[in-house]
Amino acid sequence: MVIKVAIAGPRGRMGKEAVATIIKNEEFLLVGLLDHKKEEENVGNNIPIFTSLEELIEQTEPDVLVDLTIPTAVFGHAMTALQYGVRPVIGTTGFTDLQLDEIRQKVEEKQIGCLIAPNFSIGAVLMMKFAQTAAKYLPDVEIIEMHHDRKVDAPSGTAIKTAQMIQDTRNPFEQGHPDEEEIFAGARGANIEGMHIHSVRLPGLVAHQQVLLGGEGQLLTIRHDSFDRTSFMSGIVLSIHEIMKQNTLIYGLEEIIL
Ligand SMILES: NC(=O)C1=CN([C@@H]2O[C@H](COP(=O)(O)OP(=O)(O)OC[C@H]3O[C@@H](n4cnc5c(N)ncnc54)[C@H](OP(=O)(O)O)[C@@H]3O)[C@@H](O)[C@H]2O)C=CC1
Numbered sequence: 001m002v003i004k005v006a007i008a009g010p011r012g013r014m015g016k017e018a019v020a021t022i023i024k025n026e027e028f029l030l031v032g033l034l035d036h037k038k039e040e041e042n043v044g045n046n047i048p049i050f051t052s053l054e055e056l057i058e059q060t061e062p063d064v065l066v067d068l069t070i071p072t073a074v075f076g077h078a079m080t081a082l083q084y085g086v087r088p089v090i091g092t093t094g095f096t097d098l099q100l101d102e103i104r105q106k107v108e109e110k111q112i113g114c115l116i117a118p119n120f121s122i123g124a125v126l127m128m129k130f131a132q133t134a135a136k137y138l139p140d141v142e143i144i145e146m147h148h149d150r151k152v153d154a155p156s157g158t159a160i161k162t163a164q165m166i167q168d169t170r171n172p173f174e175q176g177h178p179d180e181e182e183i184f185a186g187a188r189g190a191n192i193e194g195m196h197i198h199s200v201r202l203p204g205l206v207a208h209q210q211v212l213l214g215g216e217g218q219l220l221t222i223r224h225d226s227f228d229r230t231s232f233m234s235g236i237v238l239s240i241h242e243i244m245k246q247n248t249l250i251y252g253l254e255e256i257i258l
């Protein structure tokens with residue numbers, strides 16, 4: 001069966017790559033693009049472009065909506081897609097816990113699958129999983145995520161998910177000196193149950209993360225680098241296939257590949 005796919009955010013760095021990936025895959029049919037602008041330079045390929053998701057769905061009847069937009073738009077897209085019976089595959093980051101809960105409720109009500117993957121690259125998923133295992137033995141953890149300087153959210157979705165996965169195996173405690181004081185605000189980064197996340201933004205970077213786990217006289221560093229956005233494409237393809245068989249919320253690619 002050919003799966004009908006729509007893409008939100010087709011002019012973006014990820015969106016352009018995803019359009020090319022879906023078009024060349026014979027198991028998919030790209031039926032529509034959702035943008036908030038109808039620009040000449042849009043990656044048309046004769047695929048219809050819509051500024052309203054409702055219209056896109058009514059006119060093209062996609063099975064799956066791949067969302068690669070921005071944190072302020074993605075929640076609305078996900079809720080609308082689910083309302084219309086379209087399965088969201090979401091790469092956009094920046095969800096709040098409350099939004100995730102609302103999406104979970106909508107998925108249960110509609111009984112169709114929704115996949116949210118903070119990172120679609122297999123290497124990053126393995127890095128997160130290895131860090132989760134390592135934190136059982138080395139619970140002092142600092143996460144350093146490094147991205148290009150066009151990224152709007154911090155910390156990255158990957159760093160947040162890494163910390164959440166580690167939370168499953170690490171008892172909460174404040175790391176560092178009990179009397180530690182920040183001379184400049186933010187010096188110790190974000191704090192999730194005592195773990196710290198540091199966000200670096202520089203031109204030239206794509207997506208990189210290292211998880212540092214310290215112990216007496218030792219340091220374990222688990223690092224992953226995406227040098228190119230092609231690293232995310234096989235995860236998107238896999239997610240589209242998988243979500244057609246699911247009727248729950250899948251949060252993280254590790255739930256389907258590990
Ligand atoms: N899960 C994963 O593996 C990965 C996830 N990401 C995430 O994907 C998202 C996109 O990243 P990236 O491609 O780098 O970002 P870009 O800024 O390059 O692309 C986002 C695109 O979405 C468009 N857009 C903004 N608002 C809307 C809207 N309401 N409807 C439709 N389109 C809209 C933007 O248009 P305009 O610029 O004109 O406003 C832009 O073209 C981010 O959240 C990022 O964190 C990124 C890489 C991997």
Ligand SMILES: O=C(O)C1=N[C@H](C(=O)O)C[C@H](O)C1
Pocket residue numbers: 093118119120147148151155156157158159206207208
């Ligand atoms: O904005 C990006 O580029 C990326 N965003 C995702 C995140 O926030 O973790 C995934 C990857 O790191 C690239």
